Amino acid sequence: MEWMTLAGTGLGALVGVGSTLLADRARWRRDSAGQARQERKDIYVACLTSFRQAHEAMRAVATGDQQREAAALDAAVREAFRASGCNEARETALICVPPALAAAVEDAHLSLRELRDVLAAGHPLASADYKEARRAHTRTVAAAREAMRHDLDRQV
Secondary structure: OHHHHHHHHHHHHHHHHHHHHHHHHHHHHHHHHHHHHHHHHHHHHHHHHHHHHHHHHHHHHHHHOOOOOHHHHHHHHHHHHHHOOHHHHHHHHHHHOOHHHHHHHHHHHHHHHHHHHHHHOOOOOOOHHHHHHHHHHHHHHHHHHHHHHHHHHHOO
């Protein structure tokens, strides 16, 4: 009869330890998924923010000194683009995002580069070339943002 008590106690201990391990594993998975989601969100925000800052910096340079020579304007716009950190943010995003989202990030970056080229060529903000490049950039950024939201929502 003493062995039944001992077996019951051992079985109870095994069930207790097993359920604790399962609960800890579930908590760890939930915490890991939440942390990964937050990291992706931070990367997405940094990427989109750097794209916006690059655009604003290039616009400021392009509208600043109207008497600037073409070569100086080109160099200044390109330097504003480089200094914005958008290339680094893009690379970070491309490493960390799912493959389906990488195309959207790349499209947004390419449209920003096209906008850079239009501004560097000296096209004023009222020109059709600038307006078309800006519309294209707005569309690609909106598509990337939507893809990012979708990625963050599906991981919940």
